Amino acid sequence: MTEKKIRVGIIGCGVIAKNHQQAFQAHPHAEVVGVVDVDIRRAQDFAAQWDIPNAYSDVAELLASGIDAVAICTPHPTHEALVIQAAEAGVHVLCEKPLSTDFAATQRMITACENAGVLLSGMFQRRWWPAAQEIKAAVEHNPAIMGHVHLALHREHSYYTRDAWRGSWDADGGGVMMNQAVHYIDLLLWFMGDVVEVSGRLNSFKHADNIEVEDSAVATLTFASGAMATLNLTTSATPAFGATVHVTTRDGSSMTLLESPEGTEGRLINNGHGDHIDSTAAYPEGIVPNVDLRTINDQLIPFHTLQVANFVDALLGTQQLLVDGPEATKALRTLLAVYQSHRTGQPVLVGNTPAPTTVRVPEDIGI
Ligand SMILES: NC(=O)c1ccc[n+]([C@@H]2O[C@H](COP(=O)([O-])OP(=O)(O)OC[C@H]3O[C@@H](n4cnc5c(N)ncnc54)[C@H](O)[C@@H]3O)[C@@H](O)[C@H]2O)c1
Known part of the structure; x- marks a missing residue:
């Protein structure tokens, strides 16, 4: 087994960040070495609470600090820019759900990570x-x-x-x-x-x-x-x-x-x-x-821990990544289709092939 430790940064020190901190710390080959929050006091308090050496208010500083991966724990609208910024810095990404609220944005995020040769995973710990x-x-x-x-x-x-x-x-x-x-x-x-x-x-x-x-x-x-x-x-x-x-x-x-x-x-x-x-x-x-x-969030920690272990092991090359970028967008695409259907009052097709059915309803069913 490799002795390498994956050096991790956490972006966003709000409610769910604790789950990521505990999950990465539980892995023998990972360590959280820095955190960032636009509210520097939150970053400093979080770093002090969990004994993390570095706290920043600027994401670029965290990304330049020699880390291998980030966990993105910020509100949804910030995910796209942060994932792309991390990818461009050559840093692997585990992003909280939903990857984005916009399907086209998720495709840009996936492309940015592919182009940079970094892993992208979406958190679906259940x-x-x-x-x-x-x-x-x-x-x-x-x-x-x-x-x-x-x-x-x-x-x-x-x-x-x-x-x-x-x-x-x-x-x-x-x-x-x-x-x-x-x-x-x-x-x-x-x-x-x-x-x-x-x-x-x-x-x-x-x-x-x-x-x-x-x-x-x-x-x-x-x-x-x-x-x-x-x-x-x-x-x-x-x-x-x-x-x-x-x-x-x-x-x-x-x-x-x-x-x-x-x-x-x-x-x-x-x-x-x-x-x-x-x-x-x-x-x-x-x-x-x-x-x-x-x-609720505390009780999710064991399953954040298992998904984080899969992410770290995939970075170490010892496991296949289970929830990669395309996998993390499937539920999003489906629920966006529900929104679209509500808006238009019509069924929404999200695939190219119609679903097979053996049932044909007679034309005159009398309503
Ligand atoms: N997997 C799960 O079960 C689960 C559970 C809860 C939340 N989440 C997800 O986690 C994400 C965060 O949720 P939360 O409840 O922890 O939010 P939160 O509002 O409690 O915390 C977000 C933190 O991010 C900081 N922040 C905002 N923009 C930033 C930026 N650009 N750079 C750095 N820091 C920034 C904020 O100051 C705040 O401290 C959401 O996408 C949410 O859907 C997932």
């Missing part, structure tokens, strides 16, 4: 739940034909008002789909393949006074294989339930991932053999709590 990997292994041999994502999450109004960039189309790029559901749509697509057609509707039921984006969405997705799935998503639930991702496979078996409460490790509650394999009551008292955001 792929490292053992239960998610179990479903992935099962659908490799037994493809999924039907899928569903159900998200009933709770967000306070303060979640949207705390940071100026939250809740607007310009900065946040969307609501429940762009920020929360992107993780579960990513899992669904990882299990089911490429989407070719999307129809959807949006609304804001609880947060409309504070945000211009959606707090709720429904959609139907059709895949290149002919498989079909539905989305049912909201941050208006009180109390929260959490998330489920469900697939039924060609041989008729069904598998359900349950993340409840939000932030806890996704469990496989029934497997492809029809067994109900996890009957543990999530809430013995029958009450589902509204979990606060810091608790």
Whole structure:
């Protein structure tokens, strides 16, 4: 095993930066050597808290300090410029989700990293739940034909008002789909393949006074294989339930991932053999709590750690990178198609091939 240590910088010292710090520190061949934030006090406090030698307010200084890789933990609108700046400095990039809120921007980011010969990865740490990997292994041999994502999450109004960039189309790029559901749509697509057609509707039921984006969405997705799935998503639930991702496979078996409460490790509650394999009551008292955001993010650390390990190992040449740039844009493209469908009231085609179907509806069905 190599003795080389990957020298890492963290860009953005807000809420999620701690997950990256702990994840990189947990790897025997990585060390965080510098952090940067436009608010220098945040960078200095973070560096002091985690014993990191260097704190900057200028990204260029961090990039010139001899680092091999950066973790980008800043608001979405800043991702494109930062990824391209890092690539041009010859520094590998792990960027928080979503890579961008604009699909064309993600393509520019991917091209910049390819041209510079650096790795680009997008953070989708839920792929490292053992239960998610179990479903992935099962659908490799037994493809999924039907899928569903159900998200009933709770967000306070303060979640949207705390940071100026939250809740607007310009900065946040969307609501429940762009920020929360992107993780579960990513899992669904990882299990089911490429989407070719999307129809959807949006609304804001609880947060409309504070945000211009959606707090709720429904959609139907059709895949290149002919498989079909539905989305049912909201941050208006009180109390929260959490998330489920469900697939039924060609041989008729069904598998359900349950993340409840939000932030806890996704469990496989029934497997492809029809067994109900996890009957543990999530809430013995029958009450589902509204979990606060810091608790949610803390509980994600083990899975940030596993994805960061994959990123570091890919840099060391000992593992294949699981979520590369193109892979990290698939869920984004699908949810952007839901926005487009809501805007136009029409289905949106996102692939060149129409999905196969064996069903022909008679012309006169009498409505
Ligand atoms: N993977 C996950 O489960 C997960 C969870 C939470 C957040 N996120 C993502 O992480 C990103 C950051 O979210 P957050 O909640 O930590 O945000 P935050 O607002 O708490 O922190 C962002 C920090 O970045 C700094 N910053 C802004 N622009 C900068 C720039 N150009 N250069 C340097 N620093 C800059 C801000 O001053 C702030 O300290 C978002 O894209 C979000 O979607 C991912």
